[in-house]
Every structure is written in C-alpha cells, then in structure tokens.
Amino acid sequence: MVPMASSPPLTNHLDILESHAIFILREVAAEGERPVLLFSGGKDSAVLLHLAAKAFAPQQLPFPIMHVDTGQNFEEVLRYRDWAAEHYGARLLIASVQESIDQGRVADPGQLGSRNRLQSVTLLDAITANKFDAAFGGARRDEDKARAKERILSFRDSFGQWDPKAQRPELWNLYQGRVNAGEHLRAFPLSDWTELDIWQYIEREQMELPSIYFAHERQVILRDGMWLAVGPFVEPQPHESVETKVVRFRTVGDANCTGAVLSNAASLSEIVAEVSVANVSERGATRGDDKFSETAMEDRKREGYF
Amino acid sequence: MGASTKDVLRLATIGSVDDGKSTLIGRLLVDTRQLFDDQLDAVAAASERRGVGDLDLSFVTDGLRAEREQGITIDVAYRYAATPTRKFIIADCPGHVQYTRNMATGASTADLALAVVDVAAGLKEQTRRHLCIAALLGVRNLVVAVNKMDRVEWSQSAFRTVADQVAVVSAELGFASCEVIPVSALLGDNVVDRSDASRWYSGPSVLEVLESTRAGDLTITAQGARLPVQWVLRQNGGGRTYAGMVNGGTFHVGDAVTLLPAGIETTISAIHLGGVSRADAYAGLSADIDLAAETDAGRGDMIAASPLPTVTKEFDATVCWFGEKPMEPGQRFRLKHTTRSTPARIIQLDGLIEIENLGVESVERLSINQIGLVKIGCADALVVDEYQVNRATGSFVLVDEVTNATVAAGMIGRPSFL
Structure with a gap:
C-alpha cells in the first residue's frame, strides 16, 4: 500500500465528488435489501463501477451489476462490459430487450428502429423479477434538463414511474430510501458530476474504457446531422455516401442512434482537453433519441427509463 | 488541466416566486458561457413556441413540462459551472410557498444563499421565510441580488430601501456575511460584469462574490472529528x-x-x-x-474524537414540517440521524417560529411549511451534536412509518436568532 496525502480540508473537486459518490453507494447498499448496479459499459457506468469497487474493497461488491442489452450494441462495448465485470469481480446479469420483444412485451421497432425507449420495459421487468429494491444508475444532472431536477435517491412507484412533481425532500446527506414492497429506488451517485469531471476522474484513476471513446478511423455516413458508424445496425441508404473519418464517440448508446464526433483525441489527456472546450453538449452532439421533443427525457423517465 | 486545484462552492437561490431567481441563474450561465450551443438553441426554440420572447432565460433551469407551461419553478434544478479554480454546484430553488420543502432540499447543503428580490416589490413574506430557513439550515453567506433595477430606471433610493430592509433581516438572522447587489437579471447588469447603468454602485458583481466566497468550511467545526x-x-x-x-x-x-x-x-x-x-x-x-x-x-x-458528542434518547430540536397532515405531540415517526434509524415520538411542541418577527407562538399542531420547536424522544440512543456546531451529527429527518414519506427536516438544538 502506498501512502497518499491530501491537504485539509477536503477541497479537490474530484476528491469531493468521489467521496460523496462512495457515501451514496454505501448508504443505499446498507439500507436496501436487494440493490443492483445498472451497467452499460459506457464511461459513466464505468466510473460508477470503479467507485463501487473502491467503496467495498477489499470485499466483493455486495450487489450484482446488470446490463439492459438492446441487442444493438457496439461490439467493443460488449467486450469491455465482460472485461470490466471480470476485472472488478462483479456478478453480471443481462436483461435482454430482444427477449422482451420475443415475449411480446414490446413491439418490435424493426431492424432500423430505435430500441432506446423499449429498454424501460425490459428494465422494469428485470427489477420486478429479481425483486430489486434499489438500482444504481450513472446518470448525471448536467446531461439533460429533466435529469437536472431529479433527486439523488429517486422514488419509483409500483409501476416504475417517476413523479417529478412529488419528489421526496432530500436534505443534507440523509438519504432516506425506505420503500414498500413492489416500489423501488433509483440512486444516482454521479448526479453532481459533469462530463468534464468524469473524464478528469478517468484520467486521474487511469481507468480502462471501450476503445470507441478514443479517436480511430471508421466508415461513417452523415444522417440527420450525425455521423453514424456503418455496421450491422446502420446500413447506408442509396442517397448516403460512406466516408472514412477519424472519429470518437462521446457517449455510448445503441449503434443505430449514437453519433460519432470528428476528433483526433486519442488519449485521456487529449479527451480532457477536447471536452473542456466543447461547445455542443454530449447528448446534443450524439444522441438521436433525444431529438423527438422538448421533454423527451422527462417523458421517458416518467415511464421508468434510467 | 487545473484538476488538482479546483474547489467546490455549493449555492442555492432563494426568494419569492416571480422575483427572477431562474432568470438570474440562466443569465449567469449564459454570460459565463457555461451553456452549450445546442442547449441555448433549445431554450430559444422553447421560448418561441410558448410565445415568451426570443430567449426566456428561466427555461435554462425550468426543465419540466409543467414548469414551462405554468412559468414557475416546481422543484430544484441543479446546474454546474466551473472556473479554472472552482466548481459551482447551483441549486435553483422554487419560490412558491407550496414547494418550501424543495427549497430546503436545495439549501441544506449550500455554502451560500443567493437571494433574489424584486426591487419594486421589496422583501416579501416568502423571501423572509426562505431567509429564515436558510439561516436555520446554517447557511452563513448571503448574497442578495436586488433585481429588475432596469424597471425602476436604476433608482438608487429604490435600491437603498430594499438594501436597508435586507440589512435588518440579515442582522436578525445572524448571517456571517451579506452582500447586496443591484442587478438586472434580464439584461445582465452586475451579474457577471459590473454595469455602467449603476454608477452609484461600487461593489462587486454577483459572479465576483461567488468566486471570492470561501468554500467548503461547513464540514469543519470547532469540536472533534x-x-x-x-x-x-x-x-x-x-x-x-x-x-x-x-x-x-x-x-x-x-x-x-x-x-x-x-x-x-x-x-x-x-x-x-x-x-x-x-x-x-x-x-x-x-x-x-x-x-x-x-x-x-x-x-x-x-x-x-474529543470533545465527544452527546449520547441521548431525548433532545430539543427545531423542525421544518413538510407533511400534508399536521404534526401533533404524541405522534410516532421513524427518525433517521447519521446512519442510524430509530422509532421516535414528538414528546412536546413548544411553539412555532413566526416568520414576520421571529417570535415564538404557542400552538397545538404544526402545519405544512411551518417551523416548530419540539422535544423528541427516541427508542434507541443517538450520538448527537448541536446542529449549530455540526451539520452532519446535528441533523435528522422524520419519516412517516406507513407511507415512507419524508415529513420533516430536523435540527438538534434551537436556532441562535431566537
């Protein structure tokens, strides 16, 4: 063990964010009967898993991690997911949107349709089936104006719904997570982190991430103002021309609706530098699923989305 | 990247509905270039769709459908801003009395309260209530933005009238620092940069105060760890x-x-x-x-560590009541204090704090959004400090045993301003 020191009081923003997140992870794990950590393999859930491992070291994580798998993932992200589960010694559960479609729980949007919204049904079914009473998520308040309104511990009724007009008061660090049977909580330990904080922390901790976050050459097409990677889930239409560009992904969602950004940032320090001068938000730059309406995120969250 | 030298300042906006809190935060974020282009475009598009002008800055934080439809803030919006040396966590709190519990949520972790007062309306009762709650919660630094100065043609006497009211209240409530600033949130005067419109004012802009206030001293207290x-x-x-x-x-x-x-x-x-x-x-x-x-x-x-906290099953406390049903002596709750939960009972209700004159009125029950002085008894012993010396070991919440709703925020001891 290497001695490490910081100066009093705790003033470094990454230390403050880290300690707060660890506090929340421990608090919910201690008070919940059956928590689960939602893990997509994206950078935010990667940071969440890293923090959870720190919170409970040297013990194993006292809860499983769960991937809500849309079946439309980037291959690199799935590889990272499996690597991370093994690296951090976590038990990985997979909730499959394809199974929800096969069981007739949701309508099949077709090969090119977005499965983003369908995830809510798969997620809620898995929470019910496993009797989870708390689900950690990597959502950040700076991502979206509806998320900016949500408590760190966010109550869900027995239908999995969020009621933004009737949130529980949440004072100090007194996280009050009691729920009745059938209800559950979402817990967001990264609420106060910004995209830049996330990257600075990943750099400080020298964490591994899926390779698609770093600049690489890829065949892309320009569709609805976004660079989409050509692959099994994105087939070029006759009027679309395939180009080879140096790109990276700022967020990781479904391959058919997550846009790449033109970037040469190939290392963590280059990404930190790029993010600190960005003038378009990460969701605005890369997420087709947020472009439907003014309150797309609020509407999805009311239905039980992440 | 300066990551190792940034500290964190938490601030909460307080004040009455329609005095311009959300607009001020919107202005602060826009003028410090903390908003992304697409977020700004979305605010402009929403403003146009609802017919409220080119750019309604309150839409930066009022993100819920109901908030935009009604033009009010219902719940706290958290926004973030950063300078090379500081990360700001901004809680934009609702002003409406109905949502006082949400305001208390935002203010409970704040280093600084940014109160917004409409210069033409003066200090309303709701603003006094918020100032009182902020003081109760132990917020020490107060900044008062006297807003809508453009509507009174930057009248120095109009500003002075409000500033004098603020000075009296701030002294009564015992804030450690109080800066009063004439602003126009709508036009941006004295928000980020000092304005030429107020030549008679030589003090700092809102941002300048936020940058110079000491951060994070709330966790440090005179007693032990x-x-x-x-x-x-x-x-x-x-x-x-x-x-x-x-x-x-x-x-x-x-x-x-x-x-x-x-x-x-x-x-x-x-x-x-x-x-x-x-x-x-x-x-x-x-x-x-x-x-x-x-x-x-x-x-x-x-x-x-020494000096040690007190181990007790009974203590005096000050509570902000959030429950829809009134609180009466004898009622049972689940009490959460630090990491311990215990059944608890209200043994005695000593009165409520009158917001207008900070007097204590004796009452039979405590209604929603009232602040009461109580004696609490617990089934299990708690390890406590007075809230005034330690926010973490001096605070608790009361939880309804049936619905699990959080019905009160409690502070051990009595407020210093009584």
Missing part, C-alpha cells in the same frame, strides 16, 4: 474496518477515539480508502478506519 459507521468491511486476513464519511475535523492514525454509544476508548490503527493507506482523513472524505481494540461495532455507531 466524527465518523458515523456506514458499513463494516471484512479484511482479507480477518479484522474489521469501519467505513463512513468523516465530518467535523480530521482523524490521524494513532488518534485516541471513542466508539459510541458503547463508550469504548481505543486508538486508530490504520486509515485507508479503496485499499490505499493514508495518514489522515479529513472532513468530507469517505474513509475506512481500523481500530486497535476488537469491537462489535456496526452501522449506526460512531467513532468520535
């Missing part, structure tokens, strides 16, 4: 480690500490986090602590 145990970690070679967040002061390896409520005296044999050893653990740090003595301590116990 405490660690409420959250979780017990089992070490690989056997042995137990107590995990939790430090508050009140600093623990060092070798310090004499007492495990409470059992009263076991021992020393700290090691401090670590995530498997990395440390010599000490500062307030605000989530840390793992090993004790020299073998103990059976668990969640809800507290490791404390």
Whole structure:
C-alpha cells in the first residue's frame, strides 16, 4: 500500500465528488435489501463501477451489476462490459430487450428502429423479477434538463414511474430510501458530476474504457446531422455516401442512434482537453433519441427509463 | 488541466416566486458561457413556441413540462459551472410557498444563499421565510441580488430601501456575511460584469462574490472529528474496518477515539480508502478506519474524537414540517440521524417560529411549511451534536412509518436568532 496525502480540508473537486459518490453507494447498499448496479459499459457506468469497487474493497461488491442489452450494441462495448465485470469481480446479469420483444412485451421497432425507449420495459421487468429494491444508475444532472431536477435517491412507484412533481425532500446527506414492497429506488451517485469531471476522474484513476471513446478511423455516413458508424445496425441508404473519418464517440448508446464526433483525441489527456472546450453538449452532439421533443427525457423517465 | 486545484462552492437561490431567481441563474450561465450551443438553441426554440420572447432565460433551469407551461419553478434544478479554480454546484430553488420543502432540499447543503428580490416589490413574506430557513439550515453567506433595477430606471433610493430592509433581516438572522447587489437579471447588469447603468454602485458583481466566497468550511467545526459507521468491511486476513464519511475535523492514525454509544476508548490503527493507506482523513472524505481494540461495532455507531458528542434518547430540536397532515405531540415517526434509524415520538411542541418577527407562538399542531420547536424522544440512543456546531451529527429527518414519506427536516438544538 502506498501512502497518499491530501491537504485539509477536503477541497479537490474530484476528491469531493468521489467521496460523496462512495457515501451514496454505501448508504443505499446498507439500507436496501436487494440493490443492483445498472451497467452499460459506457464511461459513466464505468466510473460508477470503479467507485463501487473502491467503496467495498477489499470485499466483493455486495450487489450484482446488470446490463439492459438492446441487442444493438457496439461490439467493443460488449467486450469491455465482460472485461470490466471480470476485472472488478462483479456478478453480471443481462436483461435482454430482444427477449422482451420475443415475449411480446414490446413491439418490435424493426431492424432500423430505435430500441432506446423499449429498454424501460425490459428494465422494469428485470427489477420486478429479481425483486430489486434499489438500482444504481450513472446518470448525471448536467446531461439533460429533466435529469437536472431529479433527486439523488429517486422514488419509483409500483409501476416504475417517476413523479417529478412529488419528489421526496432530500436534505443534507440523509438519504432516506425506505420503500414498500413492489416500489423501488433509483440512486444516482454521479448526479453532481459533469462530463468534464468524469473524464478528469478517468484520467486521474487511469481507468480502462471501450476503445470507441478514443479517436480511430471508421466508415461513417452523415444522417440527420450525425455521423453514424456503418455496421450491422446502420446500413447506408442509396442517397448516403460512406466516408472514412477519424472519429470518437462521446457517449455510448445503441449503434443505430449514437453519433460519432470528428476528433483526433486519442488519449485521456487529449479527451480532457477536447471536452473542456466543447461547445455542443454530449447528448446534443450524439444522441438521436433525444431529438423527438422538448421533454423527451422527462417523458421517458416518467415511464421508468434510467 | 487545473484538476488538482479546483474547489467546490455549493449555492442555492432563494426568494419569492416571480422575483427572477431562474432568470438570474440562466443569465449567469449564459454570460459565463457555461451553456452549450445546442442547449441555448433549445431554450430559444422553447421560448418561441410558448410565445415568451426570443430567449426566456428561466427555461435554462425550468426543465419540466409543467414548469414551462405554468412559468414557475416546481422543484430544484441543479446546474454546474466551473472556473479554472472552482466548481459551482447551483441549486435553483422554487419560490412558491407550496414547494418550501424543495427549497430546503436545495439549501441544506449550500455554502451560500443567493437571494433574489424584486426591487419594486421589496422583501416579501416568502423571501423572509426562505431567509429564515436558510439561516436555520446554517447557511452563513448571503448574497442578495436586488433585481429588475432596469424597471425602476436604476433608482438608487429604490435600491437603498430594499438594501436597508435586507440589512435588518440579515442582522436578525445572524448571517456571517451579506452582500447586496443591484442587478438586472434580464439584461445582465452586475451579474457577471459590473454595469455602467449603476454608477452609484461600487461593489462587486454577483459572479465576483461567488468566486471570492470561501468554500467548503461547513464540514469543519470547532469540536472533534466524527465518523458515523456506514458499513463494516471484512479484511482479507480477518479484522474489521469501519467505513463512513468523516465530518467535523480530521482523524490521524494513532488518534485516541471513542466508539459510541458503547463508550469504548481505543486508538486508530490504520486509515485507508479503496485499499490505499493514508495518514489522515479529513472532513468530507469517505474513509475506512481500523481500530486497535476488537469491537462489535456496526452501522449506526460512531467513532468520535474529543470533545465527544452527546449520547441521548431525548433532545430539543427545531423542525421544518413538510407533511400534508399536521404534526401533533404524541405522534410516532421513524427518525433517521447519521446512519442510524430509530422509532421516535414528538414528546412536546413548544411553539412555532413566526416568520414576520421571529417570535415564538404557542400552538397545538404544526402545519405544512411551518417551523416548530419540539422535544423528541427516541427508542434507541443517538450520538448527537448541536446542529449549530455540526451539520452532519446535528441533523435528522422524520419519516412517516406507513407511507415512507419524508415529513420533516430536523435540527438538534434551537436556532441562535431566537
């Protein structure tokens, strides 16, 4: 063990964010009967898993991690997911949107349709089936104006719904997570982190991430103002021309609706530098699923989305 | 990237509905270029769709459908801003009396309260209520933006009238610092840059005060360090480690500490986090602590350095009541204090605080959004400090045993301004 020191009081923003997140992870794990950590393999859930491992070291994580798998993932992200589960010694559960479609729980949007919204049904079914009473998520308040309104511990009724007009008061660090049977909580330990904080922390901790976050050459097409990677889930239409560009992904969602950004940032320090001068938000730059309406995120969250 | 030198200032906006809190935060974020282009475009598009002009800055934080439809803030919006040396966590709180519990949520962790007052309307009762709650919650630094100065043609006497009202209230409530600034949130005067419109004003802009206020001193108090145990970690070679967040002061390896409520005296044999050893653990740090003595301590116990907190089943407290149903003496609740939960009862209601004159009125019951003075009795002993000396070990919430709703925020002891 290497001695490490910081100066009093705790003033470094990454230390403050880290300690707060660890506090929340421990608090919910201690008070919940059956928590689960939602893990997509994206950078935010990667940071969440890293923090959870720190919170409970040297013990194993006292809860499983769960991937809500849309079946439309980037291959690199799935590889990272499996690597991370093994690296951090976590038990990985997979909730499959394809199974929800096969069981007739949701309508099949077709090969090119977005499965983003369908995830809510798969997620809620898995929470019910496993009797989870708390689900950690990597959502950040700076991502979206509806998320900016949500408590760190966010109550869900027995239908999995969020009621933004009737949130529980949440004072100090007194996280009050009691729920009745059938209800559950979402817990967001990264609420106060910004995209830049996330990257600075990943750099400080020298964490591994899926390779698609770093600049690489890829065949892309320009569709609805976004660079989409050509692959099994994105087939070029006759009027679309395939180009080879140096790109990276700022967020990781479904391959058919997550846009790449033109970037040469190939290392963590280059990404930190790029993010600190960005003038378009990460969701605005890369997420087709947020472009439907003014309150797309609020509407999805009311239905039980992440 | 300056990542190692940034500190964190938490601030909450307070004040009455329609005085311009959300517009001020919107202006602050726009003028410091904290908003992305697409976010700004979305605000402009929403403004146009709802016919409220080119750019309604309140839409920057009023993100819910109902808020935009009604033009009010319902719940706290958290926004973030950063300079090379500071990260700001901004809680934009609702002004409406109906949502006082949400305002208290935003203010409970704030280093600084940014009150917004419409210069033409003066200090409303709701603003006094918010100032009173902020003071109760221990917010020490107050900035008052006297807003809509453009509507009174930057009248110095209009500003002075409000500033004098503010000075009286601030002194009564005992804020450590109080800066009063004439602004136009709509036009941006004195928000980020000092304005030419107010030549008679020589003080700082809102941003200048936010940048110069000391951050994070709330976790440091005059009494000793405490660690409420959250979780017990089992070490690989056997042995137990107590995990939790430090508050009140600093623990060092070798310090004499007492495990409470059992009263076991021992020393700290090691401090670590995530498997990395440390010599000490500062307030605000989530840390793992090993004790020299073998103990059976668990969640809800507290490791404390001298001067020690009090172990008690009964205490005086000040509560903000959030429940829809009134609170009456004799009622039972579940009380959560640090990491311990216990059944508790209101033994006595000594009165409520009158917002207008800070007097105490004796009452039979406490209604929603009222602030009461109570005596509380608990089934299990708690390890407490006065709220005024330690926010973490002096605060609690009351939870309805049937619905699990959080019905009150409680502070141990009585407010200093009574």
